[in-house]
Amino acid sequence: MRLDDNDKRMLDGEAGPVCRMAMEMLVALGKIYGAEKLIPVRSAHVAGLSYRSHGDAGMEWIEQVASQGSRVVIPTTMNVIGVDRSRDLGLPKDWCERQLRINDGYAATGCFPTSSCVPYLYGFVPRFGEHIAWAESSAVVFSNSYLGARDNREGGPSAFAAALTGRTPFYGLHLDENRRAGLRVVVTAPIRDLADVGAMGAFVGKYVGTRIPAFRGLRPLTLEEHVYLGAALASSGGVAMYHVEGQTPDALFRNGDIYTSDCEEIELGQAQLEEGYAKLTSNTDRHVDYVAIGCPHLTLNQVAEVAALLEGKKVKPGVTMWVHTNLAVKGMAKQLGYMDIIERSGAVLTQDLCTILSIPEALGLHSLATNSAKMAFYAPGSNRLATWFGSLRNCVDAAVTGMWNA
Numbered sequence: 001m002r003l004d005d006n007d008k009r010m011l012d013g014e015a016g017p018v019c020r021m022a023m024e025m026l027v028a029l030g031k032i033y034g035a036e037k038l039i040p041v042r043s044a045h046v047a048g049l050s051y052r053s054h055g056d057a058g059m060e061w062i063e064q065v066a067s068q069g070s071r072v073v074i075p076t077t078m079n080v081i082g083v084d085r086s087r088d089l090g091l092p093k094d095w096c097e098r099q100l101r102i103n104d105g106y107a108a109t110g111c112f113p114t115s116s117c118v119p120y121l122y123g124f125v126p127r128f129g130e131h132i133a134w135a136e137s138s139a140v141v142f143s144n145s146y147l148g149a150r151d152n153r154e155g156g157p158s159a160f161a162a163a164l165t166g167r168t169p170f171y172g173l174h175l176d177e178n179r180r181a182g183l184r185v186v187v188t189a190p191i192r193d194l195a196d197v198g199a200m201g202a203f204v205g206k207y208v209g210t211r212i213p214a215f216r217g218l219r220p221l222t223l224e225e226h227v228y229l230g231a232a233l234a235s236s237g238g239v240a241m242y243h244v245e246g247q248t249p250d251a252l253f254r255n256g257d258i259y260t261s262d263c264e265e266i267e268l269g270q271a272q273l274e275e276g277y278a279k280l281t282s283n284t285d286r287h288v289d290y291v292a293i294g295c296p297h298l299t300l301n302q303v304a305e306v307a308a309l310l311e312g313k314k315v316k317p318g319v320t321m322w323v324h325t326n327l328a329v330k331g332m333a334k335q336l337g338y339m340d341i342i343e344r345s346g347a348v349l350t351q352d353l354c355t356i357l358s359i360p361e362a363l364g365l366h367s368l369a370t371n372s373a374k375m376a377f378y379a380p381g382s383n384r385l386a387t388w389f390g391s392l393r394n395c396v397d398a399a400v401t402g403m404w405n406a
């Protein structure tokens with residue numbers, strides 16, 4: 001693997017032991033994947049920051065890294081954590097304190113403590129063709145597909161290594177030839193709303209595995225639908241990029257020349273859509289004690305939609321409803337009155353956290369309703385929550401009645 005002088009200096013430890021360790025990791029990754037060199041990246045997004053994934057060993061490690069004076073060298077945002085820094089949600093105090101120590105450790109290295117999985121919605125927007133090192137599968141797939149940036153599906157450690165060095169190995173989706181679709185999905189089912197988009201993503205993600213899917217015949221999707229489609233594909237499969245003919249930038253700029261020569265074609269009709277829905281529902285008890293919306297974190301537009309559905313209603317006593325977004329959107333929602341409408345109903349507009357990386361199960365919750373395919377995919381395993389999956393309207397109805405009625 002070719003290294004430039006600066007890479008070699010970092011590898012020799014001239015920038016300190018943490019930077020040397022980061023370079024060793026990047027070089028090892030590059031060798032595994034056959035990269036010919038390291039390239040500069042313009043930004044990083046570090047994930048895997050919850051106490052769930054770090055534990056005490058990870059917490060002590062990042063505190064040590066920060067105390068040695070190691071600092072990131074490119075704009076670096078931080079993914080979701082397990083607590084809401086603005087309030088006490090009743091989660092175990094000791095767990096929250098340890099989570100905040102992890103957060104503070106990364107922030108001390110110069111990462112922005114943004115605590116959200118949608119960095120592209122609050123100012124960190126890579127350009128078409130720009131090389132980045134982002135972790136968080138939903139953000140990776142969005143940056144590659146909707147924005148046309150160049151990003152591999154980084155893990156938390158490799159994204160942090162890139163943040164400390166400004167470098168990443170040149171392989172995978174950084175190369176044009178690896179951005180072709182191996183599966184064409186001809187959509188014949190009507191895709192009505194976000195839940196349909198999620199069910200479609202769940203079906204295709206499972207089918208396609210690690211290939212890149214491309215969609216044909218899909219109506220123009222909204223920004224939020226693209227965010228949720230990518231998240232569904234990336235959770236039910238190993239997808240890091242998709243195309244939509246006539247919509248996503250790689251497809252537009254290549255004039256449709258986006259397929260591999262051995263590309264397979266399938267139809268996504270009503271039967272496949274229903275299979276997607278079935279994959280995302282693990283619940284049989286119609287009593288719901290937890291409703292969670294916002295995975296990935298909601299845009300202001302989506303917060304306004306939740307507020308409109310909750311206006312004048314009350315969440316049933318005994319039901320917890322969390323609406324997940326980030327500090328930036330919550331600030332706007334507060335100023336514009338949406339937060340007040342949501343919280344008057346008894347729901348909570350959370351910042352920083354999400355269901356999967358937090359521990360709502362510690363509050364005794366068992367039965368979840370959500371409109372997020374990604375949350376529905378992970379919650380049964382990570383949070384021991386049996387899950388109903390459906391539209392936002394169905395979820396709000398479940399919060400108000402305590403029953404899944406769809």
Ligand code: F3S
Pocket residue numbers: 079080117138231294295296297324353354355356357374375
């Ligand atoms: Fe974001 Fe958590 Fe979902 S990180 S994509 S809200 S699982």
